[in-house]
Amino acid sequence: MDTLTASDLIDFLEMLSEEMPQHKDRLRELDAQIGDGDLGITIAIGMKAIEEGLAQLEDEDPGMILAKSGMNFNREAASTFGAIFATALMSAGKHIEGKAEVKVSDLPEMVEAAASGVSARGGAKPGEKTILDVLLPMAERLAQEAAAKATMSEAAEAAHETCREALEATKQMEAKHGRGGWLKEKSVGIEDPGSTAICLMVECFARFVAEQTD
């Protein structure tokens, strides 16, 4: 598998929306430590909304599938994460507007577009314990992979590895946004729940690509 077609993307989103709700309790507990504990529910409801929306997206191109899935998520599970995640998917989707498939070389810019969108929407800067802190390192790593002509599977695996390291690094950061921001220094030591969710998605993506490639 070297590119992702619209139908690949739909298959992946189906797999993702099956898997993510299984992490509900873990995300709930994490968010309860640093926020209000709803992230697990947000993910469960939002992913269900993505899944239910897929049937209507069969004739769309990959960019539109991403953007509309983001909107579907936030329609049913609006929240900080919902708005941020929708913005990320819309920005990434917009970046590949009109294209029939996603190549490895598209990935770094898509993730970077997502990060810019998120930053514009929520005003966060790197190091403030938000999903930016996993998105930006991933964009960088994907740029290296693309430059090295990695396969989709290698790129996804690499992104996941970087994401996990970056997630680990969020532990040391002090939250400045959302509910975590009220915790100030007490937010140090706990990984950013939103970033955990992103990491779980990337992990799922890597597994999806690997399975498709076998």
Next chain:
Amino acid sequence: MDTLTASDLIDFLEMLSEEMPQHKDRLRELDAQIGDGDLGITIAIGMKAIEEGLAQLEDEDPGMILAKSGMNFNREAASTFGAIFATALMSAGKHIEGKAEVKVSDLPEMVEAAASGVSARGGAKPGEKTILDVLLPMAERLAQEAAAKATMSEAAEAAHETCREALEATKQMEAKHGRGGWLKEKSVGIEDPGSTAICLMVECFARFVAEQTD
């Protein structure tokens, strides 16, 4: 000790109001099983009111001391038990109106007067799991004791013995009045909390008389 003077009665009420609050938890738990669990608090507050009222009763005769103590109890700890207990003390007190001391021969009629007052106030009949079910047997037993020329100490001891047996017998009765009445057959098996309180008072009285007699 063959008779109770006004000052004996005040000494006894002082001892009683010291001791009864110690049974607060036991009475609370009993009343919680068959009612609303406030009887322990009622007794604690009411006995404190009796104690605080005693200073004003030093120039009164025994009948007035009993009647006013009953009113003091129910003023601060009004409740079913409060109204019933006040009625009992007022009726008993009225029976010895004007007398300077209480003799053993007065006791049976005093307790009987109390029982009549209670029955008139609350409409209970014997066997309906109320304090009538310990008052009436005590009145009977005291009549026997008086006829047998018992001492005050013997009479008090005998009354306590009868009271405990009568209390035990209330376990088998089905409550018809107050909160216990709503339990119907489920009230069987538990002793009547109001009667327990009366028994504890009679026990205290017996001890008081015994101590005075030594």
Next chain:
Amino acid sequence: MKKLINDPYEFVDETIEGVLLAHPDHLRRCEGSKRALMRADGPIEGKVGIVTGGGSGHIPVFLGYVGPGLCDAVSIGNVFSSPSTDDMLAATKAVDTGAGVLHLYGNYSGDVMNFGMAAEMAEMDGIEVATALARDDVSSAPVEEMDSRRAVAGLFFAYKIAGARAEEGAGLEEVMEAAESAIFNTRSMGVALSPCTIPAAGEPTFTLGENEMEIGMGIHGEPGVRRGEIRPADEVVDEILGHVIADLPFESGDEVAVLVNSLGATPPEELYVMFRRIHAVLDEAGLTIDSAFIGEYATSLEMAGASISLLKLDDDLKRLLHAEAYSPMLPPLGS
């Protein structure tokens, strides 16, 4: 026991102090009594006085129902215990202007005995006293023994209706009849999910298992009709309404007011989830809903649970139910 209180034995008096400080234009003490309160603008010359009262721990019952179109005075007992005869008498004397006084309260033996003594004493003072006892809890005794039934949140309807009738200038007999009409046409039943703790007791009055509820439990933890595993709201509503509807009975074509009351800890959201089902069940039974009262009308400290009351309306009751009334402690006055 997790409570925002000071000395548990001062709880009731401190509550009353807070109420008087918060609502000084609305309530004041009756002469010579710490535990009897009345309308600040009372007594109302020529109007039948309505005196209520009972144990503390049920706000807005009892003192929240004093005001124009409601009661004129209230006597206040310790938590879940009757007020004293003295305070009831003080309240009765304070609001009588010659038109007589209605004692309107819930059927609990402590209150009945003490109000009874107060009424006897007031009558000796030349005050005409009538009594109406709310007895809406269908779970407390079979309908043939209506006289031994206890009161729960349905007392609200009696306050509202008797209060409006008195405000209209009706005589003591008529006000009592209005109260009794409300009482006889009101049926309630509740469900408890968790207990409450009397501050001076320090421990809950009863316990319910982790997954248990008790249908029909009274507002002081009195026994209900069934204890069992907690069920979905819709099933609980069905079970409660089954008993309530059959009791009067409410019949197809009747028009009713509905009161969904929280015992304290149950949030309004859950009351509305229940109302949704109530609406469906009443619809099915052919009953028309005139109005809905949803909130805290009679609480039990921090108990979790709720009750449903239905009032069968006729034209008089409807007029009186919707008449103006005011108290700063009042829950929403209907839809």
Next chain:
Amino acid sequence: MKKLINDPYEFVDETIEGVLLAHPDHLRRCEGSKRALMRADGPIEGKVGIVTGGGSGHIPVFLGYVGPGLCDAVSIGNVFSSPSTDDMLAATKAVDTGAGVLHLYGNYSGDVMNFGMAAEMAEMDGIEVATALARDDVSSAPVEEMDSRRAVAGLFFAYKIAGARAEEGAGLEEVMEAAESAIFNTRSMGVALSPCTIPAAGEPTFTLGENEMEIGMGIHGEPGVRRGEIRPADEVVDEILGHVIADLPFESGDEVAVLVNSLGATPPEELYVMFRRIHAVLDEAGLTIDSAFIGEYATSLEMAGASISLLKLDDDLKRLLHAEAYSPMLPPLGS
């Protein structure tokens, strides 16, 4: 989790259904949205529309504050989560009659982002939108970082005041200024004694030890200023008021409105015990109490705890605070 609910995932929609069935003359759905409600008699021609919204679980916040003299529409999120951009947009469109729309809600990032997107989209549709964010919780950030503070029950004052100003016929700018004046003069702080459980989560968001309380905790369990052993009500009031008074600061001679809010399980009696002490402390500080609002104004499901809010009044705020307003879900409207 002991709740009177059905499917936890249907909780919010069933609540809304119940609300609409209970108050059909008062509320209706905005066109094309399940989660946006508006005044049944709206939109009011020529009046600035006020749209609020936020997560569920806080009744009467948010949907209880829709009505004459209050907000015009509300969008409703899942429990403790933001409503969707779509529903906010639907509410905004439904109440605009050309006079513009004020988005008035609490400063939580999910709401801010979604309302922000809705405002952008409404403006693209030619609707003038202004925003006012309640930020009354002094425990959430130092006063220099007021913009990052969250909202608690003090939002009530902003509703009441902006709602009255809009009802007076003021323009969008003026209504926003009234809201901001209320917001800048309101300071609050709370205390939590026990947590609550989001139905779909099934477990409490946080835990507090048997004898613990947390001063300053937010209404979703956000961290406060101090966790410690539970103290007598008077001490808790003193600690909270110490922070609140120093923050504006409220100064001797100021006139204030006081709001004592229960988070849900804390009964009114305890609020009055607190008010007794609040009255003494404010007296001591030379502050005059204009009015007292005591009850459930912003809840957190069945959380136990309370908050105190002070609003410093001037003549305008006083007039607006006491203007008429109505909602069948409203708590008592003051002393």
